[in-house]
Amino acid sequence: MFNDTFDFVLSNSMNNLEPNEKLKFLNKYTCKKYTHGRPITDVKPSTFSSNIFLASYGVSDSISYTEPDGYVLVWNTTMNNQPEFIFISQPAVCTALFDKYNPHLIIGGTYTGNIVLWDIRAKQKPVQKTLFSGQSHKYPVYCADVIGTQNAHNLVTLDIDGRLCNWSLNMLTNPSYVIDLKKGNKEISCTSFSFQEGEIDTFYGGTDEGILFQAQIHGNKAGITHDHSIHNGPITSTHFHPLIDKTADHNDLILTCSVDWSCKLLSIKKPNNILYTFDSFEDYLTDVKWHPTHPGIFAASSSNGKIRLCNLSTDIDLSFFETTLINTAINKMAWSCDGKKLIAGDADGTLTLWHASSDVYQPRADDIAKFDSKIGK
Template sequence: MADKSDLKAELERKKQRLAEIREEKKRKEEERKKRDVRSQKSEAVPEDSDLDHKRRETEALLQSIGISPEPPLDRLHDDGPPSNAVKLFLISRSRTQRLGPSKITQVDFQPRELVTYSKETQTPLAVLQSEDEDEDEEILEPAPQLVPEPREEEGKQEAKEAPPRELTEEEKQQMLHSDEFLIFFDCTIRVMERALAEDSDIFFDYSGRDLDDKEGDIQAGSNLSFNRLFYDEHWSRHRVVTCLDWSPQYPELMVASYNNNEGAPHDPDGVALVWNMKFKKTTPDYIFHCQSSVVSVGFARFHPNLVVGGTYSGQIVLWDNRSHRRTPAQRTPLSASAHTHPVYCVNVVGTQNANNLITVSTDGKMCSWSLDMLSQPQESMELVYNRSKPVAVTCMAFPASDVNNFVVGSEEGAVYTASRHGSKAGIGEMFEGHQGPVTGISCHNAVGPIDFSHLFVTSSFDWTVKLWNTKHNKPLYSFEDNADYVYDVMWSPVHPALFAAVDGMGRLDLWNLNSDTEVPAASVTMEGCPALNRVRWAPTGREVAVGDSEGRVWIYDVGELAVPHAEDWTRLVRTLAEIRANRSDAEEEAASQLAG
């Protein structure tokens, strides 16, 4: 039994093996047939033409950038059965296209604007109108009004519906104290004050009917005439004007310095106000102050935004009108290397590219500063006469176009020449003639065909004004028409023979050496007779500014007196010759009386 079952199993295995061989043979036969059919098809396909080759390259390029090309029409009409072509077409149509963002340029064209206007002409008013005119009036229709676009109306409605948000109190205070608002408000309020203060004569008649009324004013142009008064109720009240100066860059600007107000101990002791002649506003353009009384002030030449001040404590302060702060932008230290006494003299000399600030204090110390750095002076010099006598300087002046040589007045009444550099640096010659402290000094600065830069005038507490020549140590002439202290004097910047002087009785005198040397050519007394401390000519020479002891600055028009003529230069030469001759005669007469 066991042998039969083993035989049967062996037969079954052999049958299974034969079936597997048959299947393998059949599979190989089918594969061979498929290979034959495939080879026959490849032989039947003709070689690609150049057009097909380029088409395939184009399709490959399009596919590389994400574009599936449409199948060519000749492939749709294939030799194969129609069903295959239709299927290929449907497959190509069913392929999804790749989408991506693209830039769209939108152009809006404004609607054509319809402009209508009416034209009129001036005709006499007729009482009766003709029938034709009535018919014309009936035919005329009112001009059509432009209808605003719906978008504009909607925008206006939205703007009306949305009111601005109410700021909180904290936001308001933060905005009011911001630097941007302070700068904007400071500039804007100055412009508004100028506009409100203007007072133009809108009724002026250009036909000439007003000339009869103005004839008196035209004839009065040869004398001093009041122009305006500068006074601020808060900053000028109970203060004394200590110095004046006109801006060399902006002729309409003038700065005035003031000392302390004893009635207002909480206000700053020193004040400097910048006034504007161009506009009729009654408030200063700029207000500067510091902790010590300002006894001298001046615009920094070649630096139009800077104002320099000398204080009673000895500090030099520098204000900048580009800053909205009123305190100094720079100041010198209170040390032995700088000034420790009142500085009554400040002057910027030099050229545009090389200039210095020259200061002199009453202890006889002269310092030269750079306006870029006031921490220490560039140069320092002790003004001593004969190497033993310190000079207490009260005033200083430089001749025209000279930055090295200068003249100074002193408390003891003597006048000195001095130099900044060279072998004779320091105090040079001494000029004696005054019997009191010298209060003012001015060099001849008028430019003309003849050089008079060697001339200078001085004022003093001895009630006199004296004319000097740097080549002689005795005064050429003494003007003795005043009855009080003469506080200041200044040559005209344009007229060779004209200078101004002010005294303690409120009198302003204009002296013209070519017309008379005994009495002034013009004189005016201020209202209330206050003591006049300072006088300064405007750069044009047509106005003169005067500061008094009550904090007021008076501006007077000089008129025709200030206009120089061609013969004034030669006439001054003759006048000086006559003065020298008279002085020689007086000296000889005095010598003969002493001898007799």
């Protein structure tokens, strides 16, 4: 009664969930002035609030010459069709994320290879931007992540030409160091990458040839150390199993998805031994995300507008739940930090929000035990 942030509409929607309805549609978020005709290139949740998401937008075929090619909009799920913050970029934005250690900073990777930094306390334009030089990116950047701790963290970016740059967010003039990732003498084209939680040196990336590779950032072995051909087409997403309750029981598990219509589950302890292949999808897979609080659930999206939830704790062969966006492809999606919301960005510039039922974000003890048993087998 005295909680002025309580969302009564959302509460009613939660109560109205049917027993078999794992995701309840809540709202769509679009703004004709900024998002009309622009494909969403990335969606990321805030680590500080479950109601805050950002979306990055590419270039539209119908924009005028006075408009910027890219936008990053910060959306509050309690606000309808009006973004809370608007940031512009002259080149199209390929990826964007919140700085997990500073709620005021937003980082973007662009089509021209620039890394840009916005501050929500400042204006719409970037407060910092990388320069074109022989040591920085020259090609589109689709991979970016902040690694480290509160007191010592860096930005790692990787472009489609295989150049990895490590940056200090205090100064984006030049990278701290640069590594050109190669498989033998051949440069790789990286389409996605993922760090285990807490990891600052080793990461795994997917290429446009369907290869999952392991690479190191520091030391004498910096660069690609192992690679495995696991898909028959470009890998569109990779995602490590999160640390749930701060335990690393299954932190070695990684999901990959590809345009070959399949999603694969494997352990980096034995990457040659694929644990399971989910191959009953009907189109290109565009994204895959583990649930942040339920160890057995993940979501996979496809270019025919479908999102499928799979629950490895119940039946590994059958989908747990499925929902569809009509006549539009889903490009990216993200769970909120508490796992109660799922938001997806499509090719037409619209964000769609669902609320998850309690059996999705509140796993029972037997769900966890069943998942442990299945992974053990």
